[in-house]
Amino acid sequence: MTRYFLMCQHLTFFNVCSSYFDFVLGFTGDSTLPQYVAEEIMYTVVDLAVHQQRDPWEATVKAFSRNHTVLEHTSVVLVFRDRNNNVLCREIGLHHPPQAALGIHFQFCGNTECRPNPGDTRFKTQFADGRVKEKLRQFCRRCGYTSPWIKVSDVNWVHPVPGTSRVFWHDYPVTGVQLMTFGGGSIEKKMESGPPAKRERQGSESDVVKKSRN
Numbered sequence: 001m002t003r004y005f006l007m008c009q010h011l012t013f014f015n016v017c018s019s020y021f022d023f024v025l026g027f028t029g030d031s032t033l034p035q036y037v038a039e040e041i042m043y044t045v046v047d048l049a050v051h052q053q054r055d056p057w058e059a060t061v062k063a064f065s066r067n068h069t070v071l072e073h074t075s076v077v078l079v080f081r082d083r084n085n086n087v088l089c090r091e092i093g094l095h096h097p098p099q100a101a102l103g104i105h106f107q108f109c110g111n112t113e114c115r116p117n118p119g120d121t122r123f124k125t126q127f128a129d130g131r132v133k134e135k136l137r138q139f140c141r142r143c144g145y146t147s148p149w150i151k152v153s154d155v156n157w158v159h160p161v162p163g164t165s166r167v168f169w170h171d172y173p174v175t176g177v178q179l180m181t182f183g184g185g186s187i188e189k190k191m192e193s194g195p196p197a198k199r200e201r202q203g204s205e206s207d208v209v210k211k212s213r214n
């Protein structure tokens with residue numbers, strides 16, 4: 001019989017390492033209500049208990065990547081054993097700029113002096129032919145920080161979920177170095193509130209594009 005446990009906000013390896021549970025499922029969104037995620041949890045459990053799926057990771061990815069509405073609200077963290085009996089912890093999230101990039105809510109400004117509030121750090125995208133060629137940059141509405149453009153394929157610690165275009169996974173939790181993926185930028189202009197004006201946004205983007213082409 002598969003034993004599992006659901007947690008909100010806090011996760012631990014202990015219960016999986018001790019084999020008390022086969023996997024632990026957690027949600028990193030604020031105030032994730034059970035009714036938001038109940039259907040996907042049911043699909044996960046049915047896959048494992050009824051369809052004889054042996055791999056909790058496969059079952060969880062399949063259940064949650066089918067519904068982008070849930071992943072817009074919360075990312076999903078799974079602690080589980082892989083086929084080699086290693087205990088792993090991974091997060092599944094949705095790529096949905098400007099709020100989140102590559103399935104991660106980077107609530108951390110590239111300006112290390114800045115202490116942004118939730119929602120202050122946002123993302124712009126440059127679409128290209130294929131997701132891996134897409135470029136992203138972070139900007140902070142609190143301090144005016146703007147990162148360089150980063151190509152999706154250059155962020156090698158996030159992985160697209162096969163068969164989807166906007167769902168990614170990565171090892172959880174992310175490291176300090178990974179949080180600074182969008183570091184190395186500069187403070188262009190402080191935004192008092194709301195997104196930057198259209199003229200400013202176009203100007204700053206084209207400047208960087210010219211630099212990157214040179």
Ligand SMILES: [Zn+2]
Nearest residue numbers: 109114140143
């Ligand atoms: Zn900032």
